[in-house]
Every structure is written in structure tokens, then in C-alpha cells.
Amino acid sequence: MADDLLGAQWRKSTRSGDNNGNCVEVADNIPGLVAVRDSKDPAGPALTFSPTAWTTFVQSTKNER
Numbered sequence: 614m615a616d617d618l619l620g621a622q623w624r625k626s627t628r629s630g631d632n633n634g635n636c637v638e639v640a641d642n643i644p645g646l647v648a649v650r651d652s653k654d655p656a657g658p659a660l661t662f663s664p665t666a667w668t669t670f671v672q673s674t675k676n677e678r
Contacts, residue, residue: 618648618659625652641667 621640629636638655640648647667650659662670 617643617646617661621648621659623650623655 618640620643622642623638623640625636625638636652638650638652640650640659641664645664647662647664648659649662651657
């Protein structure tokens, strides 16, 4: 799995603000994969999702506002 993330370009949400590093980072530049990690532990584990699953998750959180 780690080899799958070698070219990952990690980014934080523009809505994260400055909350002392307490946020997640997302890499969605790898075909067929979206990865999520803790910004405080960039060398730690990452969760991976299919692009469809990630889109479903993001849309459902937007709908819950």
C-alpha cells in the first residue's frame, strides 16, 4: 500500500484554518485512489478509498450541514 502513495500530493482543506495541525490531509492525484492521513503524523498510516466512495462521503457530509 505504501508504494501506491509514493507520488501522493497531500493537501489540507482550505477550511482547516490554523488549528495547531489538528486536521487531515487528502491526496487525490493518484488514479483510482484517494488517500487520507493525519497531518500531525505524515509518516503514519493513511486510509484509502475509491474515488466513488470518497465522493459519496464528501457529498454526504455536505448534505448534513
